[in-house]
Amino acid sequence: MNLYRSILRPLLFHWDAETAHHATIAACRIAGAIPLAPQLMRAWYDFAASPLESNVAGLTFPNPVGLAAGWDKNGHALRLLDSWGFGFAEIGSISAAASLGNRRPRLFRLPQDRAIVVNYGLPNDGAEVIAQRLAKHRIRRPLGVNLVKTNQGPDAAASSAERIVDDYVCSAQAVHRHASYLTLNLSCPNAAGGKDFFAQPGSIRQLLTALLPLEIACPLFLKVAPNPDPAEIERLLEECEPFAAVRGFLFNLPVGKAASLALTTPRQVWEKMPGAVAGQPVAALSNRCIAEMYQRMPRDRYVIIGGGGVFSAADAYEKMGLGASLIQIYTALVYEGPGVVGRINRGLLQLLAADGFSHVGQAVGSGCRATL
Numbered sequence: 001m002n003l004y005r006s007i008l009r010p011l012l013f014h015w016d017a018e019t020a021h022h023a024t025i026a027a028c029r030i031a032g033a034i035p036l037a038p039q040l041m042r043a044w045y046d047f048a049a050s051p052l053e054s055n056v057a058g059l060t061f062p063n064p065v066g067l068a069a070g071w072d073k074n075g076h077a078l079r080l081l082d083s084w085g086f087g088f089a090e091i092g093s094i095s096a097a098a099s100l101g102n103r104r105p106r107l108f109r110l111p112q113d114r115a116i117v118v119n120y121g122l123p124n125d126g127a128e129v130i131a132q133r134l135a136k137h138r139i140r141r142p143l144g145v146n147l148v149k150t151n152q153g154p155d156a157a158a159s160s161a162e163r164i165v166d167d168y169v170c171s172a173q174a175v176h177r178h179a180s181y182l183t184l185n186l187s188c189p190n191a192a193g194g195k196d197f198f199a200q201p202g203s204i205r206q207l208l209t210a211l212l213p214l215e216i217a218c219p220l221f222l223k224v225a226p227n228p229d230p231a232e233i234e235r236l237l238e239e240c241e242p243f244a245a246v247r248g249f250l251f252n253l254p255v256g257k258a259a260s261l262a263l264t265t266p267r268q269v270w271e272k273m274p275g276a277v278a279g280q281p282v283a284a285l286s287n288r289c290i291a292e293m294y295q296r297m298p299r300d301r302y303v304i305i306g307g308g309g310v311f312s313a314a315d316a317y318e319k320m321g322l323g324a325s326l327i328q329i330y331t332a333l334v335y336e337g338p339g340v341v342g343r344i345n346r347g348l349l350q351l352l353a354a355d356g357f358s359h360v361g362q363a364v365g366s367g368c369r370a371t372l
Helices: 003-012 017-032 037-045 127-135 161-178 203-214 230-240 280-296 313-322 331-336 339-354 366-371
Strands: 054-056 059-061 065-067 088-094 107-110 115-118 143-147 181-185 220-224 246-251 276-279 303-306 326-329
Touching: 003 017, 003 331, 017 037, 017 107, 037 339, 065 339, 088 127, 088 181, 115 280, 115 331, 127 143, 127 161, 143 161, 161 181, 161 203, 203 220, 203 230, 220 230, 230 280, 246 280, 276 280, 280 303, 280 313, 280 366, 303 313, 313 326, 313 339, 313 366, 326 331, 326 339, 331 339
Parallel strands: 065 088, 065 326, 088 143, 143 181, 181 220, 220 246, 246 303, 303 326
Antiparallel strands: 054 059, 107 115, 115 276
16 A cells, blocks of 8 residues: 555645645654654665666766755755655755745646646745755765745846846855755746846856856756757757866756646646646656757766656656656655655666666667667
């Protein structure tokens, strides 16, 4: 019997989505402080297998399945997350100044589509406060910190290029020493300012140049809009080329609810839900972006962290075959609970063996290579 699906999920789904989310984070924070609780969780959920271990961007990952940013925005649940079997975790998004985010309600469920609609708008405690929290945390597995421009609200005046860049620099200066890697979120679909700026040619180069004086030692990843247009990918690669610290890419959620998502939930249910869709409906778009990036990027330098609609080992393996070296999940936790991490990893072992692979790295790009 799956304890989460049969007991915990029905209880959580009695609450609105954001209340359930906050309650889960609070429970994880409390449990993480209870003596032996993380060890017991680790004994229950953790899973180790040498074929799943990899070295990506100079970091060692015990398995390729990580937690995406957005679930633990402020780093409150890190002690327990270390015990759920993730190969890595990414917290945030974090901004230079604290932000309340968008008005509630701002998180919704679409169970029929195994999806959620997210309109949080980047609420977080601010980089300095979170840096102090991270300084007290002992990193057991790679920890990513996702940085974004401060959301000053829908009524705020447009920010100048210099102010946007300074916001990222301030956050990076505060947290980079406490992170295994930094992700620069350049395309949040639910906040004004940054995503429009970074769509302009030269803007990414401007930000990366401004970060150089910090001498950031950890790898940088860029989280960009899910646009598989070859011209846009070539622009991105060109602007990143002079900056050796940039080691890879992630793709964000698409803005709004495009018809291409093919939602099966009736329109009258979701049309008044503000925000971007996450979960299974975005899988196809995410996969197109991964495949296009993998076939164009210098593979001896860059890697891809793939997300979007990963609920099973087959979902994860498909993204690896298209070119993703690592995988992130978020919505799967909502519907499947923490046990999904181990199920994906065990399934990956079986899929690797079925294809004659002895190591997870051999699967990366194997689907693309088969079509060339």
